[in-house]
Amino acid sequence: MAIENLPLGKAINLGLRQAMLNDPKVILMGEDIGTLGGVFRVTEGLKQEFGADRVLDTPLAESGIVGTAIGLAMRGYRPVVEIQFNGFVYPAFDQITSQLAKLTNRHEGAMQFPVVIRIPYGGHIGAVEHHQESNEAYFLHTAGLRVVSPSNPHDAYWMIQEAIASNDPVIFFEPMSRYWPKADVDTSASNFPLHASRVVRPGNDVTVVGHGAMVSVLLQAAEVAATEGMSLEVIDVRSLSPIDYAPILESVRKTGRCVIAQEAPGNVSLASELAATITEKAFYSLEAPVLRVAGFDTPFPPAKLEAIYLPDSDRVLDAVDRVLSY
Numbered sequence: 001m002a003i004e005n006l007p008l009g010k011a012i013n014l015g016l017r018q019a020m021l022n023d024p025k026v027i028l029m030g031e032d033i034g035t036l037g038g039v040f041r042v043t044e045g046l047k048q049e050f051g052a053d054r055v056l057d058t059p060l061a062e063s064g065i066v067g068t069a070i071g072l073a074m075r076g077y078r079p080v081v082e083i084q085f086n087g088f089v090y091p092a093f094d095q096i097t098s099q100l101a102k103l104t105n106r107h108e109g110a111m112q113f114p115v116v117i118r119i120p121y122g123g124h125i126g127a128v129e130h131h132q133e134s135n136e137a138y139f140l141h142t143a144g145l146r147v148v149s150p151s152n153p154h155d156a157y158w159m160i161q162e163a164i165a166s167n168d169p170v171i172f173f174e175p176m177s178r179y180w181p182k183a184d185v186d187t188s189a190s191n192f193p194l195h196a197s198r199v200v201r202p203g204n205d206v207t208v209v210g211h212g213a214m215v216s217v218l219l220q221a222a223e224v225a226a227t228e229g230m231s232l233e234v235i236d237v238r239s240l241s242p243i244d245y246a247p248i249l250e251s252v253r254k255t256g257r258c259v260i261a262q263e264a265p266g267n268v269s270l271a272s273e274l275a276a277t278i279t280e281k282a283f284y285s286l287e288a289p290v291l292r293v294a295g296f297d298t299p300f301p302p303a304k305l306e307a308i309y310l311p312d313s314d315r316v317l318d319a320v321d322r323v324l325s326y
Contacts, residue, residue, distance in 0.1 A: 002188040009042045009179040011153035012118075014187070015160035016043065016080065020050055023078060026164055029056045029065055030082030030118075039084055040120060040179050062092035066117065070100055073113045078164055086121040087130025093138070100169045101144030112167040116160075121149075122213050122263050123295075123310045124177035126303040132176075133300050134212075134264035139171045140241045140273070147241040148194060149173035151215035154185045155192070155238065162194040173240070175213035195239035197247045203233030206320050207251040209274060210261045211237040214311065218261060221313040225320060232320065240270055248274070249282050256287035257323040261311050266294030288326035291319045 006014070020026045028043060034057040037044030047055035058065045062083060069079035083089045089096075096117065103113050123132040139147050146168050150156040156174070163170040192198060200215065201222050208218045215236045222232040233251050237243060252258050258278055260271040275290040293311045301309050 002186065004185050004187060005182050006153045006157075006185045007180045007182050008150065008153045008156045008174070009040050011157040011185050012042050012160050012174065013044060013046070014185075015157045017046060017049070019080075019161045019164040020046070020054065023164075025076060026078045026080065027054045027056065027072065028080050028082070029058050029069060031058055031060055031065075031084050033057060033082050038082060040176070042118075042174075042179075043082065062088055063095050066092040066095040066100065066115075069115045070095065070103070070113060073115050074111065078114045078116075080116045080118065080164060083117060083119045085127075085131045086119055086133045086135055089117075089119055089135065096139070096145070096171075097142045101142045104168065105144060113169050114164070114167050115169045116163045116172055117169070118172045118174060120174045120176045120179075122175045122177055123300065123306050124213065126306070128303070129300070132306065134262065134295065136171075136173055136240055137264060137269045140270055145169055145171055145241065146195070146239075147171045147173065148239050149175065149212040150238065151175065151178065151212055151236050153183045157185045157187060158190045158192070159194055159238070162190070166194070173212060177213045178216065192238075195242055195244055197238055197244040198236050199233060199247055199251065200236050201232070201234035203231040203255070205231045205255055206257040206259060206323055207233050207235060207248070207255045208259045208261065208316065208320070209235045209237060209248060211240060211270070212263070214261045214263060217311065217313055218316060221316040221320070224313060224317060230320065230324070237270075237274075243274070243277075245277060245281070248278065252278055252282045253285040256285055258286070258290045259293060259316060259319040259323060260290065261293040261316050263295050263310055265297045266292050267297045269294065288323040291323055293319050
């Protein structure tokens with residue numbers, strides 16, 4: 001067993017490096033990812049090791065970056081594209097949703113498009129407009145895309161490699177606020193498949209479900225709840241599309257209560273889909289309505305207001321109290 005204590009950003013860096021060592025067809029593309037190593041230094045050192053032919057500094061043109069990646073995938077490469085910030089993905093939205101997501105189906109499976117699009121997302125970094133959005137719902141709604149998000153360094157190291165190995169296009173959402181906190185990464189063996197939910201803290205009273213940076217908030221809430229005699233079972237969704245419902249439904253059938261938390265606005269969101277499916281498939285086990293804790297249905301506010309906008313452990317625990325009151 002090879003254990004390293006790493007921040008999530010460095011874990012992704014090592015995962016990218018390992019994928020590039022394993023397959024010479026893996027190439028990285030993005031704005032300032034080469035010499036600079038990216039805004040968050042996630043690709044730092046990779047251009048120096050693999051050269052400018054495999055770590056490409058691109059023009060500031062997201063549509064062109066993704067369009068080029070699609071062409072490279074058609075020629076047998078496995079491009080990994082970095083979108084510098086979540087709000088910058090929209091110029092490439094047509095290329096992703098109208099082309100990349102549809103091409104395998106359009107060719108009746110005769111062609112594969114193994115493109116990974118890395119998107120830093122989420123709040124808690126005090127950034128300006130278009131830099132802290134949680135815009136995953138746009139891509140979850142798009143058939144033909146796989147969408148995943150690690151919540152910890154170990155998952156980040158393995159999930160980026162599994163995403164690159166996938167023959168389908170993968171949107172890889174990276175929670176920016178978790179780039180720096182360190183945790184153990186076992187680089188010797190992968191423990192979980194890419195599209196699997198996971199129970200990260202067992203409990204008996206309420207199931208709390210989240211993804212990305214929200215998992216750490218749920219774990220904080222579970223710690224506080226334990227001091228008050230409540231036992232929360234925390235589930236990390238990990239794969240946002242497709243969703244692995246089995247661990248979630250098993251937990252809800254045990255606890256009878258469920259709270260779903262996310263940073264994104266609640267309207268027409270991942271939390272909405274989870275709540276609807278849990279209600280459909282575990283209705284007779286529920287002792288209370290499934291509740292959602294989410295960002296507000298407004299544009300992301302200025303940094304000084306983000307603590308009000310983003311769900312915290314207090315808002316999660318308020319929802320827990322509400323489902324336990326039934």
